[in-house]
Amino acid sequence: MESDRLQKLYIDFASVVFREGFLDNQYTQLQQLQDESEPKFVLQVGTLFLEDSGKLINGLRSILDQQDVDFEKLDACVRKLMGSSASIGARRVKNVCMAFHNSCKKGSKEGCLKCLQQVAQEYLLVKRKLETLFKLETQILAAGGSVPLLSQ
């Protein structure tokens, strides 16, 4: 059956995503919250995360482009990104944010620039993973199946 094939594809893909640390158990917690009253909850929150993170990263870039970097403002942005990545389960993004936060506290522009590059990269990677997961979920539901709950 098509839905069975898609479910297996989804589980196999998700296993790699979890094993490589892109997502953690928090993502599973969000899946468990999904119910009939909000059947697209994970998709909605995931989409919000991707949109907001993109804007935050652009914001970080603008702050670091200034000659005199406002490290407080930068850190506030980084902490926001750290918080939302933790809430969606985007572990690798969160981990880079922690290093970024430390660089902000040290007032190290060089450190912050390096972290910005890393966080932008991790964001793009997790974006691709999430978009693939969402696409597979949509296909499973269209084929009449149910989306398997993932685990780390």
Place this chain on the structure above:
Amino acid sequence: MSSPRGGDKEGGRDGERQIHVLAVDDSSVDRAVIAKLLRSSKYRVTAVDSAKKALELLGTEPNVNMIITDYSMPEMTGYELLKRVKESPTLREIPVVIMSSENDPDKINRCLEEGAEDFLLKPVRPSDVSRLCGRMRS
């Protein structure tokens, strides 16, 4: 309105009246997650994106059983919101829970000393919300 605190069968119902929680977070992701966690426990939830909007709502909507707020927000922090609530004769009985992604002992102690009911580390879990059940204002 005068049911004993937390003394009901379902987490979100206090006698006939549904318990109303005000969630405050400037992050749309975190706001969506905390609102969903609270709704899953059958609480009525109003979610706003700033402490200023929270105070405006509290001025017009007296029936709030708990406030759960992020610590780090622009313009007015969750800590400042906590202080404003605890200084108000009409609002001071409302329990205030602070959320933060940072495990900062100084920050935590400051909030608890100012009268915060609890301090939750993000990401907030369903077990954190269950823990709050008995602390809602009746």
